[in-house]
Amino acid sequence: MIATPLAGYLLVAALVFAIGLAGALTRRNAILVLIGIELMLNAANLNLIAFWRYGPHPEAMTGMMFAIFSIAVAAAEAAVGLGLVISIYRHAKTTDLDQINRMKG
Amino acid sequence: MGIAFYIISALTVCGGLAAVLLKNTVHCALALTVAFAGLALLFLRLDAQFAGFAQILVYIGAVAILVVFAILLTRGSDTPKDGVFSKTWLAGLAIAAAVFSVLGWAVLQAAPWLPHETVAPNVTVNQIGEALMGRYVLPLEIVAVLLTAALVGAVIVAMHEKEGAK
Amino acid sequence: MIDRLDQIFVLLKHWLVGYLPGEWQAAAGVVVSVVVIIGLYPALFALTTVLERKGVGRIQNRLGPNRVGPYGILQPMADGIKSLTKEDIVPRSADAVVHFLAPIVLVVTVFMGFAVLPMGRNMVLVDMDAGLLFYFAMGASTELSVFMAGWSSRNKYSLLGAMRAVAQMISYEVALLLSSVVVVMAAGSLSLVKIVEAQNHYTWGLPHWYIFTPWGLAGFLMYAIAATAETNRSPFDLPEGESELVAGYHTEYSGFKFALFFLGEYVAMFSISGLGSTLFLGGWSAPLAFLTWVPSWIWFFGKLLVSMCVFIWLRGTLPRLRQDQLMNFAWKFVLPMCLLNLFVVALWRFIGDGWLRWLVCSAILVLAYVGIGWEGMSRKRLGARSYRYAD
Numbered sequence: 265m266i267a268t269p270l271a272g273y274l275l276v277a278a279l280v281f282a283i284g285l286a287g288a289l290t291r292r293n294a295i296l297v298l299i300g301i302e303l304m305l306n307a308a309n310l311n312l313i314a315f316w317r318y319g320p321h322p323e324a325m326t327g328m329m330f331a332i333f334s335i336a337v338a339a340a341e342a343a344v345g346l347g348l349v350i351s352i353y354r355h356a357k358t359t360d361l362d363q364i365n366r367m368k369g
Numbered sequence: 370m371g372i373a374f375y376i377i378s379a380l381t382v383c384g385g386l387a388a389v390l391l392k393n394t395v396h397c398a399l400a401l402t403v404a405f406a407g408l409a410l411l412f413l414r415l416d417a418q419f420a421g422f423a424q425i426l427v428y429i430g431a432v433a434i435l436v437v438f439a440i441l442l443t444r445g446s447d448t449p450k451d452g453v454f455s456k457t458w459l460a461g462l463a464i465a466a467a468v469f470s471v472l473g474w475a476v477l478q479a480a481p482w483l484p485h486e487t488v489a490p491n492v493t494v495n496q497i498g499e500a501l502m503g504r505y506v507l508p509l510e511i512v513a514v515l516l517t518a519a520l521v522g523a524v525i526v527a528m529h530e531k532e533g534a535k
Numbered sequence: 536m537i538d539r540l541d542q543i544f545v546l547l548k549h550w551l552v553g554y555l556p557g558e559w560q561a562a563a564g565v566v567v568s569v570v571v572i573i574g575l576y577p578a579l580f581a582l583t584t585v586l587e588r589k590g591v592g593r594i595q596n597r598l599g600p601n602r603v604g605p606y607g608i609l610q611p612m613a614d615g616i617k618s619l620t621k622e623d624i625v626p627r628s629a630d631a632v633v634h635f636l637a638p639i640v641l642v643v644t645v646f647m648g649f650a651v652l653p654m655g656r657n658m659v660l661v662d663m664d665a666g667l668l669f670y671f672a673m674g675a676s677t678e679l680s681v682f683m684a685g686w687s688s689r690n691k692y693s694l695l696g697a698m699r700a701v702a703q704m705i706s707y708e709v710a711l712l713l714s715s716v717v718v719v720m721a722a723g724s725l726s727l728v729k730i731v732e733a734q735n736h737y738t739w740g741l742p743h744w745y746i747f748t749p750w751g752l753a754g755f756l757m758y759a760i761a762a763t764a765e766t767n768r769s770p771f772d773l774p775e776g777e778s779e780l781v782a783g784y785h786t787e788y789s790g791f792k793f794a795l796f797f798l799g800e801y802v803a804m805f806s807i808s809g810l811g812s813t814l815f816l817g818g819w820s821a822p823l824a825f826l827t828w829v830p831s832w833i834w835f836f837g838k839l840l841v842s843m844c845v846f847i848w849l850r851g852t853l854p855r856l857r858q859d860q861l862m863n864f865a866w867k868f869v870l871p872m873c874l875l876n877l878f879v880v881a882l883w884r885f886i887g888d889g890w891l892r893w894l895v896c897s898a899i900l901v902l903a904y905v906g907i908g909w910e911g912m913s914r915k916r917l918g919a920r921s922y923r924y925a926d
Contacts, residue, residue: 430675
C-alpha cells in the first residue's frame with residue numbers, strides 16, 4: 265500500500281475548515297454557527313496531528329499534546345457558547361440570528 | 370493513497386457538508402457526529418491513538434450531546450418560515466470558497482517539498498502521562514482552571530433567573 | 536494438560552487458522568475471534584433472560600415462565616421467534632432514517648467494547664495500550680443512540696424517556712470513569728491486560744485483587760452503582776419505567792428492532808460487568824492460590840454470571856429512584872466520594888507497604904462516607920418507620 269502523502273490530509277483538513285466556515289457564515293440558527301465553529305476546530309486538530317506525524321521529531325509528541333489541549337478547550341468553549349445561546353433564546357424567544365439585530369444602525 | 374483514506378475522508382467531508390446544509394437541525398447535529406467519527410478514524414490512521422479515542426470520548430460522547438440538548442431546549446427542531454440560510458448567504462459562501470482556494474493552493478504548491486511518511490512513532494500512554502506531568506504541566510494546570518471556569522460560567526449563564534415570584 | 540485446557544480456545548483458533556496461507560492468518564484469526572464473540576454473547580443473553588425472569592419471579596413469590604421447556608429453559612427460543620415474526624411498525628410521522636439507525640448504532644458500539652476485554656489468559660481480541668480509554672469511548676457513544684431512538688419516534692413519552700436516560704447516563708459516566716481511574720493509578724497502565732496481570736499475584740493464598748483494598752472496595756461499589764445506572768437497570772430504570780413512560784425511548788419500536796434494543800441493553804450489562812471484574816475482581820485470575828489449575832476463562836465467565844445474578848437480585852429487590860433523587864445521588868454523593876478515592880489511592884502508594892496505609896485509607900473513606908451520609912440525611916425530616924398490614 266502506497267503511503268498517503270501529507271498533502272492528502274492537509275487538503276481534507278482545508279476542505280472541512282472551509283465547510284465549517286461556510287456553515288458559520290451562512291446559516292441562521294445560532295447553534296448551527298457553533299456547529300460550524302466546531303468543524304473548524306476539528307480541521308485545525310487534524311492539521312496539527314498530520315504535521316506531527318510527518319514532521320521531523322514525532323517522538324517529542326508536541327503536535328499530539330497540542331491537539332489534546334485543543335480538544336479540551338473546544339469542549340469548554342462549546343459548553344459556554346451553548347449556554348449563551350440558551351440564554352439569548354430565553355431573552356429574544358428566537359435563535360434566528362437575522363432577527364437579533366437590535367444593535368444595528 | 371490507500372483506499373481506507375479515501376473512504377474515511379469521503380465520510381468526513383460528507384458529514385461536514387450534511388451538517389451545514391440540512392434543514393432539520395437535529396439531523397445536522399447527527400451528521401456532525403458522523404464527521405467527528407470520521408476525523409477520529411483519521412487520527413487513528415495517523416498513529417495518534419490517544420488523540421483519536423479522546424476525540425470520540427469528548428466530541429461524540431459530550432459535545433454532540435450538548436449540541437443536541439441545546440437544539441431541543443431552544444426549539445430548534447421547528448423549521449423557520451423564511452428558510453434556513455441567511456440573507457447574505459452568497460457572501461459567506463464566497464468567503465469560504467476563497468479561504469479554501471488559498472489553503473488548497475498553498476498545499477498543492479508546497480506538495481513536492483512536504484516530508485514523507487516516517488517510521489510510526491511508538492507513543493505509549495506512559496510517555497503521554499510523563500509528558501503531561503513533566504514538560505506540559507503548566508498548560509495542563511491552566512486547562513484545568515479553564516475547564517472549571519467554563520463549567521461554573523456555563524451553569525451561571527444558562528441558569529434560570531429568579532425574578533420574584535415564579 | 537491443565538495448561539492446554541486453559542489455552543484450549545487459543546489452540547483451537549490457531550489450528551483453524553493454520554489451514555489458510557501465511558499472510559491471511561492474522562486477519563483470519565481476528566475474524567474467528569470476532570465471530571465467536573458475536574455468537575457467544577447473544578447466547579449468554581438468551582440464557583440470562585430466562586434466569587432473570589425466573590429469578591425476579593421467585594423474588595416476587597411467583598414462578599417465572601415454565602411452559603416452554605423443562606423449567607422454562609426454552610423460553611428465549613419462543614421470544615426469539617415472536618420478535619422476529621412480529622410486524623415492524625414505524626409511525627408515519629417518525630423520522631425513518633434515524634429511527635432505523637438507532638438500534639444499529641447501539642448494538643455496534645456495545646459489541647465494540649468487547650474488543651479489549653481479556654476473557655482468559657492470552658484471550659484478548661486486541662491488546663491496546665489505551666484499552667480502557669477505548670472502552671469508555673465506545674460507552675460514550677451509546678448515549679447518542681438512546682437519544683436518536685427517543686427523538687426519532689416523534690412521541691412525547693419517548694422523548695421524555697430519552698432525555699432522562701441521557702441525563703442519567705452522562706451523570707453516571709463521570710462516576711464510572713473516575714472510579715476506574717483509581718485502578719489505573721494503582722496498576723500504572725491503561726491496558727486491561729496489564730491491569731489483570733497486576734492483580735494476578737497471591738499473598739498467603741489470597742489474591743491481590745483490588746477489591747480487597749479499602750480504595751478498591753470503595754471504587755468497586757461506586758463502579759457497581761454507576762454501571763447499574765449506565766445500563767438503565769433497576770433501581771435506575773426510570774427512563775424505561777413501565778409504569779411511568781410506557782416503555783421510554785423504545786416505545787415505538789416493535790419486532791426485531793425492539794429485540795435489538797433488548798439485546799443491546801443486556802450485552803452492555805455483560806460488557807460492563809466484564810470490565811468491572813477485570814478492573815476490581817482480577818479478571819481471569821483465580822480467587823485462591825491453590826485454585827489456579829482451573830482454566831482462566833472459567834473464572835472470567837463465572838464472575839460475569841455472578842455479576843448478572845447480582846444485577847437481577849437488585850432489580851427484584853430495590854424500588855425505583857426518582858429522576859431528581861438519582862441525579863442528586865450522582866452529583867452530590869458518588870462524585871465527591873470518587874474524588875476522595877483518587878486522593879486515597881495516591882496516599883496508599885505514597886505511604887508504602889505495611890499496616891499504616893490500611894488504617895489511614897480505611898479511616899478516611901469510612902469517615903467520609905459517614906460524614907456525607909449524615910449531612911445528606913440531616914436535611915430530610917423522616918418520621919419513624921411505620922407499617923401497615925392488610926387486616
